[in-house]
Amino acid sequence: MQIASDIMNALKKRMPKHSFGVPKEEETWFLTTGSRLLDLSIRDGKSPSGLPGGRLVEFYGLPSSGKTALALRVCREAQKQGGMVVWLDAERGFEPDLARLIGVDLGQEAFLYTEPYGLEHVLGAIEEIAENYHESPAPIVVVVDSVSGLNPMAYMMDDSTVKDTPPAAATAKELHRWFRRGAFWYASGSKIVLIFISHLTADPRPYGGDKTPHGSSISFYARLRLRMSATDLKDPEGGKRLGQWLTARIVKNKMGSKYAETEMPFYFHTGFSPAVENICYLLQQKVLEKTGNGRIRFGDKSYLIGQFRDLYLQDNHIRETVDQMVLDQFRSDLEGRRK
Template identity: 30%
Template sequence: MVKKKEVKEIKDQGTLEIARKAITKKYGEGVISYLGDHEDLKIDAVSTGCLALDAALGVGGFARGRLYEVYGPNSSGKSTLALSVCMQALKRDMNVAYVDAEHSLDPKLVRNMGTVIGVNPDSIDLVQAFTGDENLEIAEILMKSGEVDVLVVDSVSALLPKGMAEGEISDNYIGLLARLMSKACLKLTPIANRTNTLLIFINQIRHNIGKWGDDRTPTGGEALSFYATGRIKVEGGESKKSRIIDSEGLVSGHTSEFQVVKNKLAAPWRTAGIELIYGVGYNFSGEIINLGVDFGLIEQAGAWFKYNEDKYQGKDSLTAAFIDNQDMYAELQSKVKSVLGLSNE
């Protein structure tokens, strides 16, 4: 004889199954499922080009289907980081869209960065609408197409709210950008997940008057920081110590320092750095050499370097050797990736 409790459980289970079918019929396949149907997350990440940062992020770069915020002081290398991700995406034959809300993207720099990696960036979809509402609506349309793999918005601070565009400069616009970003995050985050689009927001910082300690804070309110899977703080160029001086005594670049402030896919607060050469992009060979020395793959004694029984006087001499011998460079890169736990694909 079936007990009353067992009858109730069977009845509830049947009712719940009917509810699941109704939900699937109304909202589509995949909206509701059992947790047991899902395997552990297999993250497809797009490399940043900086191996140390890829390792710090824990998944080998920026994860597709997720939202990331890149912020920091002016001229620290925020756009360069986003563009480096775009170049790596193009290397994998992905489609890239770049929302240039600041109207300041330098095509020459983008092409130079593409030349270093060996890709043609002319296929990037460049969006330069007037208001922030228009830029974000275009971004939404591109993402909904399901054909865009990486989309960058540069920058949050330049997303001009429609109300501000139609008003006077002297009018009060408190909270307009924050409300715009709150709505944008609500709409774009689930779209990015469903279309597997990597969405990157570049953000500026402002000083928070009356705050103790570090009073610098990103613009656009709090919504972006909550929705973001990862937040990367970029610094460099402000201090003389970070600047790179060439043989003529001129500043040719600076060291970009990255701090993973938030990370939902691995441990946060990890750091990384790479040399940024103005007008060219990241110094990838320099990073490989530095990591090779740190990991004991390259022996250094004063100004002399030794790799594979060959000796080189000065870092420039070793860099030139790697440029001339791409097989040797690829070999060292593979060894460095293995130490960092990164895939060699």
């Protein structure tokens, strides 16, 4: 249409350095979370899927809800692709044993660990990586654990300009200033994944509920926000506590639907189990059938869940078949909800 051409020419005079055209997909690369179901939930069954490169992702929740465990799982997936991890430990609470349990390589070639002193140090490190390594062919995962443990340097040095400002407000102002500068935009289109871990705190106001204590900048600029929670994972026979069911609830999602929930089994002695996660999903959806004695029917045979889990891990054909069943059922379930 002539009017469209006229408007474009007029805008080019006002914004000569801007390009105009058809909107395109903003994310071109994704890093798997290690959970097939969570990946599928993020992009509504599209492939590839996972956490978007060049974007900010937030994991938040109450203490011991699985935030750090999921972040470490993502780190492991990056390392499996030849990538590396930068872990900014504001809390000074990193657990090497937990990282090793999940399968993270803590060698210096694959894992850089530091304990930043102030918020500016963290933001400066992120900006440095975004500016200088946005063309890296291998994934780079930057984890801030946690934003709740950071304060601006001025506040920590007892600067008179912020002495009457609550620490959460000082942090919120500095984050707002940094995001407005667009410092992380350098990473757009890259294989850099930025994960902010945040804690929930109680709002003292009546009916305030829980909230993250550092303003709304992170929630506004995040491409994806996952709220984590945990419940006990018990032995069905003896009732012994074996681990936790970690639930990731999609609260904000610019790449697909919101409010989907994914349950991931985490065992205290072995870590995450994709096999059990997928098998339990298929049992819940009644794609796999349990016999009267609690065995799982697969084809013309039946197995104990432990036997079937081991087969999943050892037999490529069974693993590919189960994974395809998960994909088909997820897409079928999604299509049914849309009707």
